[in-house]
Amino acid sequence: MEVKELKEKVKQVLQKYQLDESVLVDILHDIQAECGYLPKEVLEETSRGLGVPLSRIYSVATFFKAFSLEPRGRHLIHVCTGTACHVRGTVKVLEKMEQALGIKTGETTSDLKFTLETVNCVGACALGPMVIIGENYHGEMTPETVGPVLENYN
Ligand code: FES
Numbered sequence: 688m689e690v691k692e693l694k695e696k697v698k699q700v701l702q703k704y705q706l707d708e709s710v711l712v713d714i715l716h717d718i719q720a721e722c723g724y725l726p727k728e729v730l731e732e733t734s735r736g737l738g739v740p741l742s743r744i745y746s747v748a749t750f751f752k753a754f755s756l757e758p759r760g761r762h763l764i765h766v767c768t769g770t771a772c773h774v775r776g777t778v779k780v781l782e783k784m785e786q787a788l789g790i791k792t793g794e795t796t797s798d799l800k801f802t803l804e805t806v807n808c809v810g811a812c813a814l815g816p817m818v819i820i821g822e823n824y825h826g827e828m829t830p831e832t833v834g835p836v837l838e839n840y841n
Pocket of ligand 1: 767768769770771772773807808809810811812813815817
């Protein structure tokens with residue numbers, strides 16, 4: 688997305704919230720939904736638009752794990768590293784995932800297809816190791832099922 692386009696999206700979101708800085712978290716959430724992530728230009732535009740110091744915008748944007756200052760992939764992968772999944776072999780699944788994608792946990796593939804993250808228990812322990820891709824839950828994952836599961840996403 689072009690910088691001009693990003694700034695336009697910010698403007699639209701700020702208008703929707705009537706420039707009310709008390710809902711900064713909601714504003715950043717909506718802006719991220721529109722732009723995919725929160726690049727520097729977007730945070731600067733938000734700061735200007737709201738008349739709020741950039742440092743305050745950054746502190747909110749970096750405090751919440753849901754916000755990303757880096758581009759994210761179209762598909763967000765969460766590998767569960769909770770205790771039950773760990774016992775059932777999640778480490779090997781995560782290693783295979785990193786290997787298959789050619790990235791480390793926390794990174795995004797260069798084609799912006801996948802972002803790989805870990806999560807601590809998603810409440811489906813009996814089906815571990817669990818991998819969540821977008822809205823889809825994949826249970827009883829093994830290193831062998833990583834490749835076939837990833838092939839379902841384009
Ligand atoms: S520990 Fe993975 S779902 Fe509970």
